[in-house]
Amino acid sequence: MDLLRWPVVGPFLRWRHARTSLQLVLLAAAVVIVLHGLVGPDLASTNLATVLTWVHYRGLLVVALLAAGNLFCLGCPLVRVRDWGRQLHMPRRAWPARLRGKWIGVALFAAVLLTYELFDLWALPAATAWLVLGYFAAAVVVDLTFRGASFCQYVCPVGQFNFVASTVSPLELRMRDANTCRTCRTADCVSGRKAPAGDTALRPRVVQRGCELGLFMPAKVGNLDCTFCLDCVQACPHDNIALASRVPGAELADDRRRSGIGRLVDRVDLAALVVVFSFGALLNAFLMVAPAQALQGWMEHDWGLSRASVLALLFGAGLVVLPFGLLGAAAFSTRALTGDGAPPGLVVRRFVMSLVPLATGVWAAHYGFHLLTGLLVVVPITQNAVLDLTGAPWLGWPFWRWTGLRPGSVFPLQAGLVLLGAFGSVAVVQATAERDYGARMWRAAAPWLMLTTLLAMTALWILFQPMQMRGMGP
């Protein structure tokens, strides 16, 4: 199945300006977010900045990843503004070799999760607006200094989230016919399509850029690092690229060498990214239920700690100590059960990818909850904004009754997403064990199946707790 050959969708996606048009829609939303965040009401639940960012954008992003693919990178407005900037100034430098890899992105991803809790960002419209502006500034500065998609590949925390979650997306870009690529002499999909020879310049001019993330289509495996930008589709002179359906998550157990990435088991930084993505999913959900707040209050009062130190401790425990202990224990058990002499770190890197489906289920359950319970609030808030702005109810008096599903009614869906994710993780554990341990596969898999079960039960327990919507607000 190839979406690029579908009626309507296909022609749209192959249209030269498809990406730009999507970017402009999201850019308009970003402009609304920034303006209302800065000049609108301080109360987060009546401000479009906080509602569109923390309810709609986050939720729809995860829904799109699960239903199709990395659509929010495809339509990312940061890249639109960056490309305008590049019309004025083309960067010459390459991203420094020492900074390759995901470490900066991992650190920023963890930092965003911590900042979000520490300052109750969801309750602060102006701070949310500044965060969005900060993203734009960072993207422009990085990408006007360095070539390619340096910001997406090495810096952007949202991008790293999308890359990891897109491994369980049902769609991917891949070559259509291996023979066409084998006989292809130009590799335009990665190096860009040049103007026909005989054109004025000495060096041929690139008329359509190739993959800015360095993914060479015949050697591309899976969705990691793919922004769904479709540049490769525009560039390939043989029309040999498909947006095809596939088994979600299967690539997590695929240890072939990938273009631009190498082999997954060799990448410590990717393992760290998956750890932050997975344990961050649980931590981020945990911090909004009542027991977490009781725990925080207790640590503050009984231990005499500040809120910042309490959160630093919880993040250290949740994103470093706990994963280290659990993954280490599982790796040692696998070694003991199979007599495998591989270093524990390597065993961890083999199996850590199996956390992704479950973790994506947890993110989807959490952000899906906010999206579904708050889906329609954007209507009364927009009405209210117009009322504030003009003094007249041009869109009618705010329909405050328009909200979304009742919180309790979302629980079955949340539980379903977590269980579906857990099944996906079990399948990845099984495939990995079969790949690396052959006949001893069940012995190798047992500790990781237990870990999956433990994490899935933790997730269900968290979702089952009463929510407590804290946030001091302004």
Added chain:
Amino acid sequence: MLIRLAAAAVLLVLCACSGPQAPFSPGFTAELTPTPPVVGREFDVRLEVAEASVPLLDAAALELEGHMTHPGMAPEVARLVEDAPGRYRARIRITMAGEWVLLVTGRLANGRPVREEVARATAVAE
């Protein structure tokens, strides 16, 4: 394109600043029973307004809005009932534990919007 967007942005900001009529704060004091409010049960809000504002207000044009500080959660809206000149009452049921902000909103007789935060409360589960 960039220029057009920037122009639109500036225009919007100007509208917002030169604004129509700034909302009016009549000066309410609020008393909640019980405190803290309990999730799933109704609670009473008694409001008293500054004497100078009494003649400007009409209870029928006022509402009590309860919003969570967390975006995306359903607000609760209740009518104000006038007990005596300058004294109002509303009953409101809250549906979720956490931080709530109570606002009085509506209009004055001359059409000027009213909007005032009258209380904050952390609702607890039963």
